[in-house]
Amino acid sequence: MKFTLSWLKDHLETDATLEEIVEKLTLIGLEVEEVDDKSQFAPFKIAKVLSAEKHPDADKLQVLSVDIGEGTPVQVVCGAPNARADMYGAFAAPGAYVPGLEITLAVGKIRGVESHGMMCSERELEMSDEHDGIIDLPEGLEVGGSFAEYAGLNDPVIEIGITPNRPDALGVAGIARDLEAAGLGKVKPVAISAPKTNGACPVNVKLDFDKSQEDLCPAFGLQLVRGVKNGPSPKWMQQRLLAIGLRPISALVDITNYATFDMGRPLHVFDADKVKGDIVVRRGKQGESYLALDGKEYKVTDKMTVIADDNGIESLAGIMGGEESGCGDDTVNVLVESALWDPLNIARTGRDLGINTDARYRFERGVDPSFMEPGLYHGTNLVMELCGGEAFEPLIAGEIPKPNLIIDFPVSEVKRLTGIEVSTEECQSILMRLGFGVSGMGETLQVAVPSWRPDVFGKADIVEEVMRIHGINNIEPQPLEATGAVGSKILTVGQTRARNARRALATRGMLEAVTYSFIPEAHAKAFGGGSEACKLANPISVELSDMRPSLLPGLIAAAGKNQDRGAGDVALFEVASIYLGDTPETQHRVAGGIRRGSAGLTGGGRDWRDAGSPVDVFDAKADAFAALEACGMDASKAQIVAGGPDWYHPGRSGTIQLGPKLVLGHFGELHPMTLETLDVSGPICGFEIMLDNLPASRKKATKTKPPLELSGLQSLARDFAFVVDSDCDALTLIKAAQGADKNLVASVKIFDIFEGPSLGENKKSIAIEVMLQPKDKTLTEEDIAGVSSRIIATVEKATGGTLRG
């Protein structure tokens, strides 16, 4: 909502400065977004042309000698046909910025003659579209005086952001009312009298709605003015419209726009001679269309409200008039319309057709029903004032609603909700200045809501009114009551896991990424997603169309982008949600990460101690385990099953499980086809841990740790090597060795894997170091031999292998 300072002062008598007004507007909730103080027009001066000679080298140019009020006249080359000696005009000196040309003037040479400035046209100063000649001012003005002041171009423009609950502030008059309530002046009421009329309106209006749909147009007012003369509107009106960014069209049209911004009352004018038959306000019909004032053809539906006559649709109710019955220079008889429309219907129609107009903006927020009739008279009066003609009796169809909401308002509500101590008197006074009716004394007031405040329903709304006028910044902050002495833990298990996983993965040299939750469909499908439930209906682009079923595609794509930027060796992770459906239960918290190139634990790229070997499944496995351990899970308790989901390398991936069904996560090298789909080159390994699937840690009564048992007896290590089939799991072998003697075997470590022709086809050797820890006596040679043979036998049985000789 834009307006100018002088416009505001039409409605508000005030001594306040621009700064004071601007500050107050913001503090009462009419947030000032921009102020243009129009200082850019300060350089333009009233000047007098002393002489005008033909340019020596150009037929259409003249060389002017111009008195700018600074002694010596300046020389100006000018192409305007109307430039002549003794004329007064608007002069711009070098250095001035000319808004209509979007240039800053400099001393120039035009066809060999120096020009020290320019004489401006109206278009160059954005006063109008006039560009046939330079501005021709009346004689006798003070040479050197401010042209902006003379022409009213120095009128500051204020733009405020109006929240959707304040349609009453979508007119300058309403803004003045708020400022008065806030103590910044006195409202100058707009006197509106019913126009003198000459007989009944010859056009009939019918509201043609089913009983249940009468709300679409509660009331419709029309008034005929005959014998008008349309033409440009007066300068002051044009200037104000231009100042707020509207193009003046003609007096009749400008009146409707002016009333929209002045009083917050959208009006419409029909050329009465182009209207055929009676006017019918009704729902649109399927298949109907109309040519709107913006020159476009719109198809209407039966959900829209239209104004029609025998020719068809003449106007889209409350949004935009029709081209066919629009007013032009030849209009002699005009029908002024002031009506009420259903806000929701206007909003939907505007949205469906994609039409944004100042009328729609107001109607969908709610215009003051009580001003419909005065608004009609106001429009008619303006028409007669600016274009002449004589009015006929107004025609009001339907019934104007009379909102009469009265709220019982305990004054104590103000203190309850805001902490402000406010007296009943102050409360009363604020509300009355805002136009509320207040009756009753004592503790509860009866507050009548004015017709222009559709946003006020209940007590809280009234508290807001009192608060904003009283001043929010007068409220002293008060501490929130402390809840207890020492705060307790506030994070949920899931939040703690996410936090711990994050820190743990970052300590492994990985960078935490936050990628978009939506990914391209092809990527989603490559990771088991792409279902209908996870598709956006209105994605911002095809690249951001599907809610991700996994964190990996986003991270892999990010690795690809980093590679394009020259950083191919990256380790990235993310702890965030994946979406397997559109319900809360199918949103899962996941920790996932990837490593690309040589970005292993110690860092990527070549180093003098580390040639930079490519990442593999074991890098990902170590990351996955680190995440698990950080979440309080003993990773050694998990089962590792060979193979993972389809997006992993089938032979170089694993699944982390607890039991046959509970999957905690996956890790592995990525399938080459997956990388191809994502258009990123490998090597890439990755993992995901489903944080929600981890078992809850058992609640223990105390935080005491189990006692540490340190044996005084010496432990000893024994090495064994077994030749087993190539596809034998290491874990099977380890578990067998561990199980051979649970009392003695403290740990089993694999220290060598060997494959070679000496072992035979499809065979490998796994060498283990078994640590034996006696508990009650030192082991004898026999004891050691015994446990060794048990280990050999158990392992051979479990793996089908043999001790390597």
Next chain:
Amino acid sequence: MTDIAELETSIRADIDVAADEAALEAVRVASLGKKGSISDVMKTLGKMSDEERKVQGPALNALKASITEAINERKEVLKRATMEIRLASEKTDVTLPVRQSPSEAGRIHPISQVMDEITAIFADMGFSVAEGPEIETDYYNFTALNFPEGHPAREMHDTFFMQEDEKGERKVLRTHTSPVQIRTMENQEPPIRIIIPGKTYRCDADATHSPMFHQLEGLVVDKKANIANLKWVLEEFCKSFFEVDNVNMRFRPSFFPFTEPSLEVDIQCDRSGNEVKFGEGNDWMEILGCGMVHPNVLRSGGLDPDVYQGFAWGIGIDRIAMLKYGMPDLRAFFDANARWMKHYGFRPLDMPTLFGGLSQ
């Protein structure tokens, strides 16, 4: 006597010239060995008279001891010399670089770090952390929050919609974290003090907007929380978060469907340089929206607005991260550019706490 003294002088001379451990060993054998010079003299003891033996015996033992000690001393000297030669040959270029420790190389994203900072502050004020789904129903995202169907306020949120289901209903990507207000009120009796950090989505992308961003919602519901308390909470938060002694905040009336009265909050700052400085300067920057929970929202949460009351606020996590740490572009937050993350990210062991300071 003379013999012994001569013998000692001679052996000591041999010890002194022994150049390495092998030569020294030869000296030892030649003197103390079975057939060594000292042993030879010892053998003569038996033939001596008692008196002679009484003199010569101890003298010889003393010689043996002193030679043994001299050899050991010389041995230590020779060992050191050998070691020094070896060490001198083992010199290496210690200026060669080592790799950065992984725990130094890794980074926490500013959003996670800032969420931890926020959590530390609000934990101290007795808040806990609530969460909710990102794919929401229209009811929780709008209707329950007092956005009537078709109301223009809904258009203020550029909403992402999911596909229509069989019933013709379509879910949305939550446009704010406020749905969690309702979900919390449905499940928890007041007093409620929660913060709700999380991802939010709007169908909007330009230089200053991202289709995904992070919001922090706050909610207090009890029987007396009011705007004066709200102002205190937000002022304390801003001071702690921005780590300044003073903030000057301006509260303006505004409109949100789910609060009444509604306020927007500006923070005074100096934006004249490259950095934004709080607590000084002449600019006002909008940083959050807040207000008293709307009676209809309390009702949606199953609470009686004449009994319970409270306030709520919403603030952009990415935005306050940018203000505090100076990232110029929101979109870069989600670009996973390694260089950006290394530069703007936080070291994993820098945990924000109130006792140690939120940031280094």
